[in-house]
Amino acid sequence: LEKQESDEEEDEEEEEEQGALRWKEGLQQRAAEAFLRQQEAAPNLRKLVYGSVVEAKEEEEEDEEELGGLFRVSRPQKSKKVQTNALDCSRFQPDAGRDWDGEEMLDSIRDCFVTGKWEEGQDAE
Amino acid sequence: MASHGLTYEGCNFFRQRLVLSTLSGKHVKIKNIRSRDDEPGLRDFEASFIRLLDKVTNGSRIEINQTGTVLFYQPGLLYGGSVEHECNPQRSIGYYLEALLMLAPFMKNPLKANLKGVTNDPIDPSVDMLKSTALPLMKKFGIDGESFDLKVVKRGMAPGGGGEVVFTCPVRKTIRPVQLTEPGKIKRIRGVAYSVRVSPQMGNRIVESARSVLNKFLPDIYIYTDHMKGANSGKSPGFGLTLVAETLNGCFLSAEMSSTPQGQGDPVLPEDLGRNCAKLLLEEVYRGGCVDSSNQSLALLLMTLGQQDVSKVLLGPLSPYTIEFLRHIRDFFQIMFKIEVQKPLEDERKGGDKVLMTCVGVGYSNISKTVK
Numbered sequence: 130l131e132k133q134e135s136d137e138e139e140d141e142e143e144e145e146e147q148g149a150l151r152w153k154e155g156l157q158q159r160a161a162e163a164f165l166r167q168q169e170a171a172p173n174l175r176k177l178v179y180g181s182v183v184e185a186k187e188e189e190e191e192d193e194e195e196l197g198g199l200f201r202v203s204r205p206q207k208s209k210k211v212q213t214n215a216l217d218c219s220r221f222q223p224d225a226g227r228d229w230d231g232e233e234m235l236d237s238i239r240d241c242f243v244t245g246k247w248e249e250g251q252d253a254e
Numbered sequence: 255m256a257s258h259g260l261t262y263e264g265c266n267f268f269r270q271r272l273v274l275s276t277l278s279g280k281h282v283k284i285k286n287i288r289s290r291d292d293e294p295g296l297r298d299f300e301a302s303f304i305r306l307l308d309k310v311t312n313g314s315r316i317e318i319n320q321t322g323t324v325l326f327y328q329p330g331l332l333y334g335g336s337v338e339h340e341c342n343p344q345r346s347i348g349y350y351l352e353a354l355l356m357l358a359p360f361m362k363n364p365l366k367a368n369l370k371g372v373t374n375d376p377i378d379p380s381v382d383m384l385k386s387t388a389l390p391l392m393k394k395f396g397i398d399g400e401s402f403d404l405k406v407v408k409r410g411m412a413p414g415g416g417g418e419v420v421f422t423c424p425v426r427k428t429i430r431p432v433q434l435t436e437p438g439k440i441k442r443i444r445g446v447a448y449s450v451r452v453s454p455q456m457g458n459r460i461v462e463s464a465r466s467v468l469n470k471f472l473p474d475i476y477i478y479t480d481h482m483k484g485a486n487s488g489k490s491p492g493f494g495l496t497l498v499a500e501t502l503n504g505c506f507l508s509a510e511m512s513s514t515p516q517g518q519g520d521p522v523l524p525e526d527l528g529r530n531c532a533k534l535l536l537e538e539v540y541r542g543g544c545v546d547s548s549n550q551s552l553a554l555l556l557m558t559l560g561q562q563d564v565s566k567v568l569l570g571p572l573s574p575y576t577i578e579f580l581r582h583i584r585d586f587f588q589i590m591f592k593i594e595v596q597k598p599l600e601d602e603r604k605g606g607d608k609v610l611m612t613c614v615g616v617g618y619s620n621i622s623k624t625v626k
Contacts, residue, residue, distance in 0.1 A: 174609065175593045178572070178580050213264025214288050218377055219352060221547040221573035227540070229533035235470060238539050240603040242471045243439045243502070 259283060259328075260585055267578050268300055269353045270551070272307060272327055274586040276314075277360060277559070277618075281328040288323065295322025299349070302342035306350055309337045310357065310365065331622055334361030334425065341371030343415035348378035351404075351421060355388050356555055358423035359397045362622040366422045373409050373417035374448065374494050376512045379548045381406055381419050382446050382496040387506045387546045394504070395556045396430035397423070409450050409482045412515040414489030425623050429556055431563040431615055434544035438503030443468055443535070445477035445498060447528070451491035454481040456524045460495050463528030468497075468535070490516050493524060495531045505544040509534035540605035541570030551579040558589050560615030568596070569609045587616050 227234055239245045259281035262271055265288055275282040288294050296304075296318065304327075308314055313330030341350050347369045358365045374380040385404040393402070401422045410417025447460040457479030468475050477497070482488075494512035501507075511531040513522055538547060545553045550569055554576065557565040572580075583589055592612040598604055 174572075174595055178577050178593060179584065179590055213266055213286070214291070215264075215266045216377075217266050217268045217270075218349075219379065219548050219551065219573070219575045220377070221541075221550075221575070223534060223537045227537060229467075229536050234540075235536070237603055238536060238605045239471070241440055241539050241542065241605060243441050244472060245439065245603065247439075 261285065264288075265296070265300065267575075267582065269303065269349070270579055270582050272304070273353050273356050274555075274582050275327055276307065276311060276329040276332060276357060277555075278586040279329060280586055281326070283327075284325045286323060287325065296325065297344065299342040299344040302340075303350060303353070306337075306339045306341070307353075309339060310334060310354070310361065310367075332357060332361040333622075334358070334363040334365040336366045336368075338368045339370070341369050341415075343372045343413060346372040346375040346378045346380060346412065347417065347419055348380050348384060351381065351384055351419070352379065352388075352552070354421060355384065355392065355423075355552060358421070359392070359426045359429065360559070360618075360620045360622075361425050362624060364401060364422065364424050366420070368418065368420050370415075370418045371410065372412045372415040373406060373419060373488070374492070374512045375412035375515060380494070380496060380510055380512065381417075382448070383498075383508050383510050383548070386444070386496065386498045387508045388549050388552055390504065390506050391545060391549055391553060392556070394432050394434065395560070397426055399424045408486045408488060409448060409480075410488030411450055411490040411492030411494075411512070413518065414516075416488035416490075425620060427620050427623050429560045429615070429618065431560040431565040432557070432567065433565070434503075434505070434553075434567045435610065436503055437505045437542060437544045437568065438501040440472065440499045440501050440507075440539065442474040442476075443472055443497060443499050445475075445496055446480050447477055447493070447495045448480040448482070449493035450482050450487035452493055454479070456493045457481055459524040460493065460528040460531075463525040464495060464497065464532040467529055467532035492516065493527070495528055497531055497535045499535060499539060503544075507535070507538045507542070507546050508548075509538050538570075542605045543570035543608055544568045545570075547571075547573055550576040554579060554583065554591070554611065554613075557591075557611070557613050558583050558587055558616060559618040562615055562617035564612060564614055566610065566612045569611055570605075571607060572609055589613055589616060 261283045263286045271282050271284060287296055304316055308316065310333060311330040312333040315328040317326040318324070341347050350369060354367055381404065389402065389404060401424050403422050405420045407420060408416065408418040445464065447457040449456040461477045461479060464477060465475055492513045492515065494510065496508065496510040498506055498508040509531055511527050511534065513527060514520060541547055544567055547570055550573060553567050557567060580591060594610040596608040596610055598606065
């Protein structure tokens with residue numbers, strides 16, 4: 130019985146090894162696919178703007194549940210409501226993930242200023 | 255123009271819909287306005303906005319149902335002229351002014367609007383910000399002249415208000431197409447640190463802290479301190495900062511921050527406000543483009559209404575408000591923009607992705623403008 134178990138373990142190990150190697154298969158192809166996917170993501174901005182929008186309608190039927198067969202509980206769906214009845218404001222909220230205390234972030238915009246590096250052929254007048 | 259109307263739902267993008275309806279002449283119906291809210295229907299500030307719209311037009315038909323959840327609007331002629339309006343203090347004057355900026359060039363008579371209410375609050379773009387970014391942007395489209403001005407007469411902070419601004423704008427028959435593809439480098443930063451009904455020292459404290467962040471990039475920074483007193487200081491205390499970065503090509507990027515309205519949440523220190531506002535400006539620079547993020551829709555509207563020629567404008571990432579505006583432009587004017595994403599080069603240190611917007615104007619001409 131012990132032998133059997135050890136055999137199985139060996140089998141598993143073998144499988145694992147194979148599995149470990151399997152991810153290496155077709156790396157190039159998968160990289161190419163990922164690249165293409167990214168390429169597609171870029172022009173999708175037009176689709177995002179003009180594509181068929183999933184209408185954020187509040188579905189009347191779904192959020193009504195019967196209570197004792199007589200009354201209906203109306204629960205407004207918060208997430209969907211945000212779209213149609215949200216605050217009408219033109220402000221673009223900043224990305225909270227960016228840390229403007231870090232040198233890295235500050236460096237990423239350095240050339241937007243006249244004090245930054247200039248392209249060839251351009252010069253501060 | 256086409257007489258068929260459009261139907262929308264919900265109170266979001268309220269101003270866009272009414273403004274585009276007025277310009278296109280298409281009537282609009284908005285249903286389910288906060289229909290499932292505890293207090294359904296239009297709010298006071300929206301009613302105030304409708305009244306303002308009624309004042310600048312002639313012959314508009316507005317119908318609201320009893321609960322205020324359905325609005326029907328048939329636009330009249332954009333008449334303009336001298337208008338006085340008490341803006342509801344739930345929203346700042348910026349909320350109303352943003353719409354007026356879009357309508358003013360297309361009126362029969364030059365507009366002179368005297369708006370009273372809240373000049374600065376943390377929600378909407380303030381009058382200072384619109385003055386320093388929206389006006390120069392409109393000048394690029396050929397809306398110019400001595401009478402083109404926005405003047406802050408009295409400052410009124412939220413929640414009390416009591417401020418007053420005067421906006422004057424000339425009328426144009428046609429709008430010039432633009433090519434704004436190169437923002438250029440930022441040459442200087444200007445700003446206004448305002449304070450009312452608090453110590454005048456607040457302004458200086460804001461300026462100090464904002465400079466400490468921005469001086470890492472530019473030496474040419476000047477922030478004015480604006481302390482209004484007495485009758486010109488409105489009803490509520492408060493302070494704030496508006497920063498504007500100007501590029502060599504005359505593009506303006508701005509950021510602003512205002513103190514928490516009295517009695518609404520934690521108070522802020524002027525030092526924190528200055529520093530955070532400076533960081534907001536850096537964020538705006540990172541987004542970049544030729545147009546400030548809160549003026550994207552104004553630029554796109556003027557491109558749409560331009561002469562039948564190609565207009566190009568480079569923007570930063572599109573804000574959710576702008577994306578909805580683009581959809582509305584398609585609904586009202588059947589114009590779709592060409593949208594191209596420009597990724598920054600490997601060794602470029604100019605912030606994030608930019609978006610190049612291209613369209614051919616509809617050749618809108620202001621037929622109601624009087625010929626002199």
